[in-house]
Amino acid sequence: MNRENTMIKKVRNLIMAFVAMLPMAIMAAPSGQALSFTCAGCHGTDGSSVGPSMPAIAGMDPEVFVDAMKAYRDKQRNSTIMNRIAKAYSDEQFKAMAWFFASQRLYLQPQEYDMNLAKRGAKLHDKYCEKCHENGGRPGDAGTLAGQWMPYLEYTMDDFINGKRKWPRKMKRKVDAAIDEEGQDAVSTLIHYYGSQQ
Amino acid sequence: MTDIDRRAFIRVTSSVAALGATIGFPSLALGATRRVVVVGGGVGGSTVAKYLRKLDSSIAVTLIETKPSYTACFMSNEVLSGERTLESLTFGYDGLRRHGVEVIQDTVVGIDPVKKTVRTAGGNNFDYDACVVSPGIGFKxxxxxxxxxxxxxxxxxxxxxxxxxxxxxxxxxxxxxxxxxxxxxxxxxxxxxxxxxxxxxxxxxxxxxxxxxxxxxxxxxxxxxxxxxxxxxxxxxxxxxxxxxxxxxxxxxxxxxxxxxxxxxxxxxxxxxxxxxxxxxxxxxxPQKAGAIAFAADLVDGDWCPVEKRTFESQRHKDIYVLGDASSAAKMPKSAYAANSQAKVAAAAIVSRFQGLEPGDPTFVNTCYSVVGEDFGISVAAVYGLDTHTNTITPIPNSGGVSPSNASPEIRKREVSYAHSWFKNVINDMLE
CATH class of the missing domain: 3.50.50.60 (FAD/NAD(P)-binding domain)
Known part of the structure; x- marks a missing residue:
């Protein structure tokens, strides 16, 4: 992404974050805040899940959030419960929730990980994943990996590898290359690396 | 977004939030401290106390609960199988205290809706601008x-x-x-x-x-x-x-x-x-009915407490809100998640009214997991809105429902893991 685009995106994010925070009483429909508050019972207060498997959604890029919700709604993404929930919302409501969660700080919780696996995963991440999942996979233009709950990352990777979820552009090639280099536990080392960021 | 960009983003959005707060919170400018008394420290009561403070920290919130700690009833069937202990379901109220909620161990025996006071067995009276009653169930x-x-x-x-x-x-x-x-x-x-x-x-x-x-x-x-x-x-x-x-x-x-x-x-x-x-x-x-205080405070019609669905204010007494199992909130079930969701609607409505604003349109969610056996979890979910014509809480059409039948063993197993994660997050959202 070039500099100008980043700037435009940032300004747009600010405007939308402001709109999301307007007092709810002037809204004709449930506000972004009211809609987002209902998620907390599973995804934690303001989107910081306390685990051990439900993913944190605080600080998520708004576009990634909306894409994920649309994919759940359209049954394009393997899920247990989210497809049933996503069907209740309009595109506008997805956006309103996306801006709410984008403006929340992500509080990470400690989780158990294997230090040796994490070390190997760190190297693989830098080589194969960092380009899209910047800063070790912190919230950004792709889904949050750093500090994400490890069982959730396992489910997600299982779905990709078993053909239950469509690979994002280039990702399959990168994961295949990582497995070629590191062996069958490549994905596991990556997950332990992300789990090690607390 | 880079780290620096994100910090800038957070910094600017925080000041935007502060600006929003100044516009949206005229009660602050008046300097009057509003008092909310919450009766009952279960899911509804704890959640409303936390979210009131979160939405407007100028509100003085007092929560009165008979027991010194909270024991979750959801997941307690796992005590019967030996999968967990009662202690693992028991939590203190210090998290709420850290949010600035005054937590008092006492039993509420009466509410005077005219003088707007709550009376306890310990002989104390508490004045309120709004009172939230979330007493759970009683038995017939x-x-x-x-x-x-x-x-x-x-x-x-x-x-x-x-x-x-x-x-x-x-x-x-x-x-x-x-x-x-x-x-x-x-x-x-x-x-x-x-x-x-x-x-x-x-x-x-x-x-x-x-x-x-x-x-x-x-x-x-x-x-x-x-x-x-x-x-x-x-x-x-x-x-x-x-x-x-x-x-x-x-x-x-x-x-x-x-x-x-x-x-x-x-x-x-x-x-x-x-x-x-x-x-x-x-x-x-x-067979069940609303908890004792709902009867003592004249909040019931039959076995349960009728409420306005936009705010969860009692239809029997002004400025008293009834949450959770004790309220008549069909089509929502009497569940922990429902009480948690209702509490946020009530908290937002109370804050709006203190600011002289009309409460916004409510939105509710219920999710409930059951663990049928080893690696066999199932769930039900629903999203609800307010049907203003009938004043009923209505599921959004073509959404929600139960887990699919004959799902793969992998999905059933994941739902067990999510059931336990659901438990931790509900507890955290009400008490921490």
Whole structure:
């Protein structure tokens, strides 16, 4: 992404974050805040899940959030419960929730990980994943990996590898290359690396 | 977005938020401290206390609860299978105190809606601008002859509020003979935790399968259908031989004479509509009504408390809000997630009114997980809006519902993991 685009995106994010925070009483429909508050019972207060498997959604890029919700709604993404929930919302409501969660700080919780696996995963991440999942996979233009709950990352990777979820552009090639280099536990080392960021 | 970009983003959005707060919170400018008294420290009460402080930290919030700590009833069926302890369900109120909530251990005995004061057994009075009542359920003991509070505490536990009776029931199941017979008397609708009695049977079966494989569990039910019935049937068939002569679980509905009318505690015999049932362990989940304070404070119409669905304000007394199991909130079930969701709607409505604004349109969610057995989790979810024409809480069309039938073992296993994660996040959202 070039500099100008980043700037435009940032300004747009600010405007939308402001709109999301307007007092709810002037809204004709449930506000972004009211809609987002209902998620907390599973995804934690303001989107910081306390685990051990439900993913944190605080600080998520708004576009990634909306894409994920649309994919759940359209049954394009393997899920247990989210497809049933996503069907209740309009595109506008997805956006309103996306801006709410984008403006929340992500509080990470400690989780158990294997230090040796994490070390190997760190190297693989830098080589194969960092380009899209910047800063070790912190919230950004792709889904949050750093500090994400490890069982959730396992489910997600299982779905990709078993053909239950469509690979994002280039990702399959990168994961295949990582497995070629590191062996069958490549994905596991990556997950332990992300789990090690607390 | 780079790290620096994100910091800038957060910094600017924080100042935008501060600006929003100045515009949106005129009550601050007036300097008047508004007081909210919350009666009951369960899911509804704790959540509303936390979210009131979160939405407007100028509001003074006092929560009054009889017990020194909270014991979650959701997931307490796992105590019966030995999967967890009662202690693992017990949490203190220090998290709420850190949010600036004043938590007082006392029992509310009366509410004066004219003077706007709450009176406690300890002899104290608390003034309020808004009062939130979230007392949970009470039991209609009179509906089952021979059953009362004392019998429940000593011999035939209800265990429908997690606590000593949950532990008593667990001990009875452990102590029963190898081929013992457990009978669960399920309640009529509406009651707290609609899938609960069936999860309870499942959890007891999960324990017996390993430790007392010849044991039997009979559910006597005054209903002809129950929550998540298709999924329970699938799980029981798969795990406990349901539908065969050797089934560990047997369900007798209303048509089969499942309605229980009386108990002989000495012989552990239940008198049901058609025949008597004798067991080694008996668990009666009695018919239910709103908690005692709802009756004392004149908040009920029949067994439950009618409320405005936009705000959860009582239809009987102004400035009193009733949340959770005690409220009439159909089509929402009486569940932990429902109470948590209702509490946020009430908190936002109270804050809006203190600011002189009309409360916004509400939105609600319910999700509920049940663990049928090892690696076999199921769920139900719904999103609700307010139908302003009928003043009812209505599920959004074509959304929600139960887990798919015949899902893969992987999905069933994930739902167990998510059930436990759901538990942790609900607890955290109400108390931390």
């Amino acid at each position: 003991w009179e509906t089952i002859e021979g059953y009362d509070k004392d019998v429940a505490a000593e011999t035939v536990p209800h265990a429908w509020n997690a606590g000593p009776q949950t532990v008593l029931l667990r001990r009875q199941i452990e102590a029963m003979p190898e081929g013992g017979h457990v009978i669960i008397a399920a309640p009529p609708n509406p009651f707290k935790c609609p899938p609960g009695p069936y999860e309870r049977a499942s959890q007891i079966a999960m324990y017996c399968k390993h430790h007392k494989p010849r044991a039997k569990i009979t559910i006597l039910d005054p209903k002809d259908a129950f929550s998540k019935q298709g999924l329970y049937t699938e799980g029981w068939t798969k795990l406990y031989g349901y539908g065969t002569d050797n089934s560990m679980i047997d369900w007798i509905g209303a048509a089969g004479g499942g309605t229980v009318e009386g108990l002989d505690p000495d012989t552990l015999t239940l008198q049901a509509e058609i025949e008597d049932f004798q067991g080694d362990v008996i668990n009666i989940i009695p």
